[in-house]
Amino acid sequence: MIKPKFHDKGFTLVELVVVIAVLAILSAVAIPAFVGVMLKARQMAALTYVDATLKSGLIFNSKEDRWPQSWDEFSQNMSSNNANEFESCTQYNSQCEGNQRAIVRGQYLIEFYIRGNELRVSAWRMNNVGPTASNRSVWGCLNLAKGGQMYAWQTDNYYQGPSWEGPMFDDDGNALNMCGQNS
Numbered sequence: 603m604i605k606p607k608f609h610d611k612g613f614t615l616v617e618l619v620v621v622i623a624v625l626a627i628l629s630a631v632a633i634p635a636f637v638g639v640m641l642k643a644r645q646m647a648a649l650t651y652v653d654a655t656l657k658s659g660l661i662f663n664s665k666e667d668r669w670p671q672s673w674d675e676f677s678q679n680m681s682s683n684n685a686n687e688f689e690s691c692t693q694y695n696s697q698c699e700g701n702q703r704a705i706v707r708g709q710y711l712i713e714f715y716i717r718g719n720e721l722r723v724s725a726w727r728m729n730n731v732g733p734t735a736s737n738r739s740v741w742g743c744l745n746l747a748k749g750g751q752m753y754a755w756q757t758d759n760y761y762q763g764p765s766w767e768g769p770m771f772d773d774d775g776n777a778l779n780m781c782g783q784n785s
Contacts, residue, residue, distance in 0.1 A: 637736075641736055641737065641738060644706055644709050644710070644737055644738075645737065645738045645740060645754055647705070647706045647709075647710075648705065648706055648709075648710045648712070648725035648737075648739075648740045649725075649740045649752065649754050651705050651706070651710075651712050651725060652712065652723045652724070652725050652740050652741070652742040652752060653742065653752065655676055655712065655714060655723045655742075656721060656723055656742050656743075656744045656750055656752075658670070658676045658677070658678075659676060659714070659721045659723075659744060660721075660744055660750075662675060662676065662678065663721075663746070669716040669721050670714075671716075672701070673701070673703060676714070693708065701713050701714050701715075704728065705725065708728055708734075709727070709728060709734050709737055710725045710726060710727060710728060710734075710737060711725065711726055711727075711728055711762075712724070712725045713725075713762075713763075715763075715764035715766075717764070717766060719745060719746040719747055720743060720744065720745045720746070720781060720782070721743065721744045722741070722742070722743045722744075722764045722765070722781075723741070723742045723743070724739065724740070724741045724742075724761065724762055724763060724764070725739065725740045725741075726739040726740075726760065726761060726762040727739065727758075727760070730760065735758070736758045737758070738754065738755045738756065738757065738758055738759075739754075739755050739759070739760065739761040739762065740752065740753070740754045740755070741753050741761060741765075741770065741780075743780050743781035744781065745781040745782050747782070748781055748782045749781070750781065751780040751781055753770075753772065753778055753780065755772075755773055756773050757773050759771075759773065
């Protein structure tokens with residue numbers, strides 16, 4: 603009787619299990635790292651918008667002796683941010699009121715606030731649920747007498763608004779003292 607010849611042309615079950623285990627370990631390490639990089643990139647884009655808005659406001663104030671009152675006035679001095687190119691809030695199912703705009707492809711809302719000799723700008727996540735829920739906020743201020751500062755949270759602590767009354771807190775729970783706030 604002639605024995606059939608078997609050719610080893612496939613993988614054994616053990617080899618397949620080992621490969622799947624290695625891929626699972628790699629993805630468990632790589633996916634959170636990628637998400638962290640993506641969140642930092644979004645926040646850096648929001649930080650850039652806040653910075654450009656503060657600088658544009660200062661330029662406008664030096665020319666007109668008053669703060670800009672609309673995104674169109676800000677855009678007069680912003681080569682990188684044209685108010686007409688800001689994204690639509692309705693496109694991302696969010697209500698914008700006057701001085702709010704969607705930025706970073708609907709990942710953030712940006713808003714400016716004016717009082718006396720101070721301009722404040724905040725950028726915060728579009729929603730507290732869904733894909734933007736972990737976005738990290740950015741806040742900046744410019745006081746004509748005390749200078750300007752910005753703060754970027756390193757956690758997903760939620761912050762939005764001008765914070766005229768009461769302190770804002772950093773990632774460690776300490777009150778921020780920026781642009782004369784809390785002084």
